[in-house]
Amino acid sequence: MNLSNAEKIALLTDSTADLSPALVGDKPIYVIPLKIVCADGEYSDGVDIFAPDVYDRLHRGELPRTSLPDGGSISDALDRIKADGYEKVLAVMLSSGLSGTYNVVRLQAETRRDLEIAVFDSKSGSLGMGIMVLQLWEDIQAGASWDWLVEKRLPSLIANTFPFFSVDTLEYLSKGGRIGKVAAFAGTLLSIKPIISFAEDGQLQSVAKVRGRRQVQDKILDLMEQRLRPGVRYNLGVANGGAPEEMKELAQRIRERFPNAEHIWEGAIDATLSVYIGDGVLGGGIQLLDV
Incomplete structure (x- = not known):
């Protein structure tokens, strides 16, 4: 102990x-x-x-x-x-x-x-x-x-903890009945990727849409930056589900964009959540301290 x-x-x-x-x-x-x-x-x-x-x-x-x-x-x-x-x-x-x-x-x-x-x-x-x-x-x-x-x-x-995730498909969220506030829009054929976070009631919600996987990282970084407050200490997190190389790239970009973080923690998505979001998942999050 x-x-x-x-x-x-x-x-x-x-x-x-x-x-x-x-x-x-x-x-x-x-x-x-x-x-x-x-x-x-x-x-x-x-x-x-x-x-x-x-x-x-x-x-x-x-x-x-x-x-x-x-x-x-x-x-x-x-x-x-x-x-x-x-x-x-x-x-x-x-x-x-x-x-x-x-x-x-x-x-x-x-x-x-x-x-x-x-x-x-x-x-x-x-x-x-x-x-x-x-x-x-x-x-x-x-x-x-x-x-x-x-x-x-x-x-x-x-x-004051704000995670953001991109899923490759809404198929499993829809089939599993966990789509919540995430719009099941017919955009997957056009490579539209939703960025998902948690609503105040703890359900999932779509907070942005981007076209193609290349823009996913840019949007996650922008959403994290929008949560920053001057002079407030913060931690960072980054996670992936079946996309370890992309997570490595995102983690590097996060370190460069947010150099003053107290910690940056990395993780891989668990089996339970994978049932609903599948693979090809990328996530980044920011946690504000002392607010």
């Missing part, structure tokens, strides 16, 4: 936060896997099924379904946290606009008497959610108090 973590706080999230084992490292970050139901059985995201497996199934014409984490995996994660010596849990879960995960974790947390647990709806997902968790760990290491984290910091991070 980190010596600066005087209040013995652990962080809990789910597999859609896209935190790689390298990013988690030895941090007290515990991950609950969502379930993916395939033609040949049920799998646990990030445990025995990964995004490339989902891409293969989608390309073969199969459309897997996603399912909430079961009660056993939630209680197992909380049991591990307690056994590892932590007393408080800050939980950041996938947007309730996309999933019931936040609600099932919140209900189970209410039954625990051995841990103090605060469960938050991230109103986000993927790198947006992941960089919230990583920043919380930075704050804990810096000696932040539980009350400040719960009452001030995490609500501020939820309100």
Whole structure:
């Protein structure tokens, strides 16, 4: 346990936060896997099924379904946290606009008497959610108090973390019923690519459209820059789903465009979200601090 973590706080999230084992490292970050139901059985995201497996199934014409984490995996994660010596849990879960995960974790947390647990709806997902968790760990290491984290910091991070994604096709969002506020416009034949973010209610919304993949990076960079505020510290995130070379290029451009970032974190899209967005996904995000 980190010596600066005087209040013995652990962080809990789910597999859609896209935190790689390298990013988690030895941090007290515990991950609950969502379930993916395939033609040949049920799998646990990030445990025995990964995004490339989902891409293969989608390309073969199969459309897997996603399912909430079961009660056993939630209680197992909380049991591990307690056994590892932590007393408080800050939980950041996938947007309730996309999933019931936040609600099932919140209900189970209410039954625990051995841990103090605060469960938050991230109103986000993927790198947006992941960089919230990583920043919380930075704050804990810096000696932040539980009350400040719960009452001030995490609500501020939820309100001031802005991820932007380009998807190669709207087909899977439409089939999976998660298209939300994203217009299912008939533009794919013309190479129109939507840039997607999260609305205030946590549903997906289209915030821009560009023609062709080359313009995707330019638009993501512009959208991130629009969120900057003079004198405000910030973190950055970049993610991909089946587009690692493009992500490498975008990450370099982000570093050049935003040289004063406190951190830039990179991730790969999880299996659960891949069911709905397919591959060829590119994302960048900015998180404002101290606002």
